[in-house]
Amino acid sequence: MLREKIKNWKMGLAAVLVFVLVLGMMGMSGSVKAADQTDSKMIDIMFVHDTHSHLNSFSTVVDEKQEMIGGFARIKTLIDEQKEKNPDTLVVDGGDFSMGTLVQTVFETQAAEIRMLGALGCEATTLGNHEFDYRSKGLAKMLETAAESGDTVPELLVCNINWDAMEQQGLSEGQQQIRDAFTEYGTKDYVMVQKGDVRVALLGVFGKDALACAPTCELQFTDPVEAVKKTVAEIKKNEDADIIVCLSHSGTSEDESKSEDEILAKKVPDLDVIISGHTHTKLEEPIVHGDTYIVSAGEYGKYLGSLSLEQKDDGRWSMKEYQLTPIETDIAEDAATQEEINSFMATVDTDYLAQFGFTREQVLAENDVAFDSLEDLYNIHTEHNLGDLIADAYAYAVTNSTDYNGTPVDVAIAPSGTIRDTYTKGNITVEDVFNSFSLGIGADGVPGYPLIEAYLTGKELKTVAEIDASVSDLMTSARLYMYGLQFTYNPHRMILNRVTDVYLLDADGNRRELEDDKMYRVVADLYSGQMLSAVTKTSYGLLSVVPKKADGTPIENFEDVILTDNGGELKAWTAIAHYMESFPDENGDGIADIPQYYAGLHERKVVDDSSDLIKLIKNPNKYAVMIAGIVLIAILLVVLLIRLVLKLVKYRTGKSL
Known part of the structure; x- marks a missing residue:
């Protein structure tokens, strides 16, 4: 009996010892795991790009639904929440932080966009093509204003500006202005930042297509890939960097052979992360080439991108988490950030809109029409009611301006690349209209591209239709929406020969034959005229037109043919605003109503999807x-x-x- 008890006691003791030993081993295992985690370096990165002055939340159409999205005050809330978890989170921007809302009208005097990036905690940005919209003087003044504000602002990084070539030729006045502003602001090729135990090398680069989309840019640039190679080599030689992050305003494309940031990743494999701006791409998953991750979060601050990386044994990095967080109304606004934004917006009415007799929240028209989304204009190659309205507005404004010369507008053209937002149902305000066409500055130095006139022959108008039919699938910003012109195209026909019929449409919708040698008056905006060479280049010069003055001489400077109203430039956005004000008040409440005419389409651009052999070969050009x-x-x-x-x-x- 006693022997049995002793035996049981020994067995129990052994079980206890085994249990304790197992616990100890588990603890040791946990300690080893914790040590491993401690030994592996980690970094969290948050990013935006192509915010285009969208400091406030805004209403738009997404998947045929009206939504209120975006806003720096909501983005700030998410960044602050992340920094509570990891104070060493890196925040960066990929360029094109300006040009897109009314706040851009105080770009030079307030530098609101770059200062608000600083308020978000953004540590670095790069230049986008739209930072040049206000020309050299405007960009220089903005940077000087930002530098003198006393605010914490992001580093400005661009590694491929070719100052040597410009200096050899002698700096122009504009180039010198930018150089001086860069010096005052402290612009660099790259910068090193410490994030916990991680040394981060940040560099910026300006892409080839970005330059092609910046007609007012006076700077010269070296090849982006070669410049990044050189900068990365310098970083590896002189800095003890754990990770190299490139802020690239170059973008990606479905055609990998033309996808600039994918080419960059392949040719500069030492890059760990590319924050890819310019093409407004939303990448649900990173594009990966070798050990390089390419990430994009779309445009206008609709999403905040975030990624977490862990260093591998070979020194490169593996993606542990990647997320695009939609900026929606369920995210609380950071009060201090919104107050700062409001202070910038308060200057817009007095400093800009007053000269046009408008205020920011003034209602121009009531709208019950479902206008197409901005994405539809780019992605669906057909007629769109939003494009129709804007082209019609140009023709109306010119014909009804005080400086109208009596010559009818035959055709008005609105490319998709100039249309920056759609109109939602409800009240359409002055701010909504400005945001729909928020590009550029006129020769008068006042924000907003003006309208211009040019004369094209009937034969050239047929070429314009072919540009839409053939080139715009390669360059979607060249999709054209027109007043006064009707054409039919077949996407199955040979490229450069897709248009089968082209007619003039008069104000009553009646068709008239185009005469090849006759000159017709055409209205567009200044930016579209300046970008005409890019369209010609895309077609390798096969599709080209020569815009002419009324006397038939070619236009050498599109600023010579700017249209005016009351002696001042007729801005594209004010043309739209005045057109909306002209609509009848259908319900008697004293506010114009968008006509139901725009609820439908009117065969201005007809898609013939037939594969019939006769239709595919008829009317060859x-x-x-x-x-x-x-x-x-x-x-x-x-x-x-x-x-x-x-x-x-x-x-x-x-x-x-």
């Missing part, structure tokens, strides 16, 4: 004939080559016999 001729010659050469080979074989066979 010179390019189709030329290509067909080349193909025919190639076929004949192949036939002749085959015959020659057969004769040679027959000759050798006969000779051997």
